[in-house]
Amino acid sequence: MMACMLFVRMGFAASATDAIDRYNRERVRDRRGLTVVSQKKWVHYYAALRAQSPGPGLSIAEPSFTVQKLTLHNTLTGVKPPKLRLRVFLLHPNGSPKMLLHQEMGFDEFELDHEIRGCIMFEFYRARVNGCMRAKHFKVWFNTYFLTPGTQFFLSSSSVAKLESCEVVTALVDSADKATGRVVFARSDMDWTARDKKYRRLPAAFELEMIVAGSNQV
Structure with a gap:
């Protein structure tokens, strides 16, 4: 890296x-x-x-959002969905230990009301034996500076092309996007998915949908 x-x-x-x-x-x-x-x-x-970058040594203003809901789409059909433990972390830029912001148990939908800003990580574990044991399912990491509700996540091919052509990336959303507050993470945006080759619990079309509101919308 x-x-x-x-x-x-x-x-x-x-x-x-x-x-x-x-x-x-x-x-x-x-x-x-x-x-x-x-x-x-x-x-x-x-x-x-x-x-x-606005200049050497100048910090980037990372916007804040409020996560309202997380939904898993295109999961396996014909089988009982696994019970999942969600953990939301804040990652500090100075290298100090990550901070746990929220955790809960659920299946395909998770209702939240938490403000996020900066580097955020969602970890999903499959619960076993009444939730006492767990196995890695998938995780997603992102920074709110590159978050654009109403579109695919920043690593989609169109967004990468914009970044590499040096177009300005803004975390502000237009009026149409504000109405939905929808951000979609594809399977290719996730870590731990390579572990799924044997059991194929995460189909190629698997997605994580996040509904957010801007800090001035809550």
């Missing part, structure tokens, strides 16, 4: 995608390279911030 960021910083790659492709092609012998979704996301974030 750091090598890919260095490629971007030194101008050895024109974009985050080019940096990851070059690293995977030239620096890795097993041809696997940088494959962890959240690590690739960091590289894209870094490239976007370098393109949009």
